[in-house]
Amino acid sequence: MISREKHDRMANAIRFLSMDAVEKANSGHPGLPMGAADIATVLFTRYLSFDPKNPAWPNRDRFVLSAGHGSMLLYSLLYLTGYEDITIDEIKNFRQLGSKTAGHPEYGHAAGIETTTGPLGQGIANAVGMALAERKLRDEFGSDLIEHYTYAIAGDGCLMEGISQEAIALAGHLKLNKLIVFWDDNNISIDGPISIADSTDQHARFRASKWHTIAVDGHDPEAIAAAIEEAQKSDKPTMIACKTVIGFGAPNKAGTHKVHGSPLGAEEIAATRKALGWEAEAFTVPSDVLDAWRLAGQRSVETRKAWETNLLAAERKAEFVRRFSGELEAGLAPAISAYKQKLAETKPSPATRKASEDALEVINGVLNETIGGSADLTGSNNTKTSQTHSITPDNFSGRYVHYGVREHGMAAAMNGMALHGGVIPYSGGFLIFSDYCRPSIRLAALMGIRVIHVLTHDSIGLGEDGPTHQPVEHLAALRAIPNLLVFRPADATETAECWQLALESKKRPSAIALTRQNLMAVRTEYKEENLCARGAYDLIPASDAKVTIFATGSEIEIAVKASQALTAKGISTRVVSVPCIELFAEQSDDYQQAIIGNSPVKIAIEAGVRQGWDHIIGSDGAFVGMSSFGASGPYKDLYKHFGITPEAVVAAAEAKLS
Numbered sequence: 001m002i003s004r005e006k007h008d009r010m011a012n013a014i015r016f017l018s019m020d021a022v023e024k025a026n027s028g029h030p031g032l033p034m035g036a037a038d039i040a041t042v043l044f045t046r047y048l049s050f051d052p053k054n055p056a057w058p059n060r061d062r063f064v065l066s067a068g069h070g071s072m073l074l075y076s077l078l079y080l081t082g083y084e085d086i087t088i089d090e091i092k093n094f095r096q097l098g099s100k101t102a103g104h105p106e107y108g109h110a111a112g113i114e115t116t117t118g119p120l121g122q123g124i125a126n127a128v129g130m131a132l133a134e135r136k137l138r139d140e141f142g143s144d145l146i147e148h149y150t151y152a153i154a155g156d157g158c159l160m161e162g163i164s165q166e167a168i169a170l171a172g173h174l175k176l177n178k179l180i181v182f183w184d185d186n187n188i189s190i191d192g193p194i195s196i197a198d199s200t201d202q203h204a205r206f207r208a209s210k211w212h213t214i215a216v217d218g219h220d221p222e223a224i225a226a227a228i229e230e231a232q233k234s235d236k237p238t239m240i241a242c243k244t245v246i247g248f249g250a251p252n253k254a255g256t257h258k259v260h261g262s263p264l265g266a267e268e269i270a271a272t273r274k275a276l277g278w279e280a281e282a283f284t285v286p287s288d289v290l291d292a293w294r295l296a297g298q299r300s301v302e303t304r305k306a307w308e309t310n311l312l313a314a315e316r317k318a319e320f321v322r323r324f325s326g327e328l329e330a331g332l333a334p335a336i337s338a339y340k341q342k343l344a345e346t347k348p349s350p351a352t353r354k355a356s357e358d359a360l361e362v363i364n365g366v367l368n369e370t371i372g373g374s375a376d377l378t379g380s381n382n383t384k385t386s387q388t389h390s391i392t393p394d395n396f397s398g399r400y401v402h403y404g405v406r407e408h409g410m411a412a413a414m415n416g417m418a419l420h421g422g423v424i425p426y427s428g429g430f431l432i433f434s435d436y437c438r439p440s441i442r443l444a445a446l447m448g449i450r451v452i453h454v455l456t457h458d459s460i461g462l463g464e465d466g467p468t469h470q471p472v473e474h475l476a477a478l479r480a481i482p483n484l485l486v487f488r489p490a491d492a493t494e495t496a497e498c499w500q501l502a503l504e505s506k507k508r509p510s511a512i513a514l515t516r517q518n519l520m521a522v523r524t525e526y527k528e529e530n531l532c533a534r535g536a537y538d539l540i541p542a543s544d545a546k547v548t549i550f551a552t553g554s555e556i557e558i559a560v561k562a563s564q565a566l567t568a569k570g571i572s573t574r575v576v577s578v579p580c581i582e583l584f585a586e587q588s589d590d591y592q593q594a595i596i597g598n599s600p601v602k603i604a605i606e607a608g609v610r611q612g613w614d615h616i617i618g619s620d621g622a623f624v625g626m627s628s629f630g631a632s633g634p635y636k637d638l639y640k641h642f643g644i645t646p647e648a649v650v651a652a653a654e655a656k657l658s
Helices: 004-025 031-047 068-081 088-092 122-141 156-160 162-173 202-208 221-232 266-276 287-297 301-313 317-325 332-346 352-366 407-420 431-447 474-479 492-504 555-568 581-585 589-596 635-641 646-657
Strands: 062-065 150-154 179-185 212-217 238-243 370-374 400-402 424-430 452-456 485-487 510-513 537-540 547-551 573-577 601-606 622-625
Touching: 004 031, 004 068, 004 088, 004 266, 004 287, 031 068, 031 150, 031 179, 031 221, 031 287, 062 068, 062 122, 068 088, 068 287, 122 150, 122 156, 122 162, 122 179, 122 407, 122 431, 156 162, 156 179, 162 202, 162 407, 179 221, 202 212, 202 238, 212 221, 221 238, 301 317, 332 352, 332 492, 352 370, 352 452, 352 492, 370 407, 407 424, 407 431, 424 431, 431 452, 431 474, 431 510, 474 485, 485 492, 485 581, 492 510, 537 555, 547 555, 547 646, 555 573, 555 601, 555 622, 555 646, 581 589, 601 646, 622 646
Parallel strands: 062 150, 150 179, 179 238, 212 238, 370 400, 370 424, 424 452, 452 510, 485 510, 547 573, 547 601, 601 622
Antiparallel strands: 537 573
């Protein structure tokens, strides 16, 4: 128990560090840290299990500041509790170039930042993924190794964003009772009172999604503590609505939108110091207060040491350590190699979505950490294998999540699972719906985390569903995201290689675009080397080629047939497969130049838009693909209708040569 006077001084340390940092930067959001300081103080001094000296301890409680604009709340807490990465100088350099205290928390910048929360709603959905991973790993390894809580602070904006509903509905359905969300119920957004835009009964909403809800005074530490203890006993996830005053303590601006997203100003800060009885200079925390915070940061050291003793005695210690290190099972590479040998012998011609399922059957047999899923498209995405039984609300022994029609929430939850560690999440959806996943995919790329998106029905080749479901710009749009690998394999062998590369990429997410229609085998000879690792390679070499055709995925088949037709006409033709433009761009200049070559005619074929191809074919190269939306009809008719055929490629080559 901490006295009210001591609690107030500790909470005020957060408030003044936050308002001073925002003032010095002349930029930021002081209102939330000032309003939520009491919640954070109770959580971090009494309940959160963490160790600043061992910040990656796998069984720590996770804390997510979903309302990421209030980042100074988190930075203050990390400094006060003794995380070495956040010094008082970092606090002073808030929002400055090169500092660890970015405007919104960024994963990887400093220990203790569990996720990158910028766009509102992402954090609460990440927290759902973390809680899901915790529940799954607890079932697998036992509570001696994994049993912890996931806490999040969300604001009104987080709850207004649609992603929040997808996330809380999934959490409620799965009974993720170790997830506790504090709603900073301050009734203020940037534009003014929440009432100008929203009338939602949040308690009714959460309860309808199978959550437990509690309402407390967010400035009453004992009420907050009682609510946390009640939440910890619930068999459901819990939302604690904490009625707070934004900018608490500021005599003239508290409770208004004026304190949300701009500095208080020197005069108001001086008035706040007087109102709260805080006499310390800017960026100075009285020694007794800092000592109390540092002691709070050491609360869980013995718990962490006991956990380490449990780990040493654990039967599956080696696997646990390997999985949390992110390393793959040594048997994966030999298994993929043996599978590629089998493919070279049998030369199957499935759709690449089926080839992906077959590759996953091999992968999931070797890697216990893969957790699959789909946004209600399991039968179309082919993401479920014999090893991945369904996870249910009462049984987490499976390895497959039925996310429902919730692409946005699914993608963000997968980010949370990857951030938690110990699992490698992958999921399925249609490529067209990557638009719904895009904010989360972008954040995965920004954070540098391994999540894998299986995106099927990757072109007009899906046929009759028509232009609403036919992605023409989506490959280009995904390729525009830095640090994202976009794979589009041409056959079963390339699909296996792309899966291997996605799994081996510890610090970047992957999107694997796959066909609905069957494709011929184009890699018919076994090669131990992963040719897709170079991003592009000679499929049909020709040293004196007059024409070089570059293609991906289903259009490789068209390229091969066009090459045969051109060769029959005496026109020497190369075919280059380009399964991953990003990996190709990372090769040496010599390799890139050798693959691009010096043929007088360069043609790219892809059933999508041209954007992104000029790096390879040049602005004067020919492109056979889409320049409009698609249409509804049998896919073979569509390819003819839009002129994506071997004949069209031959005609384009001849026109360029004439």
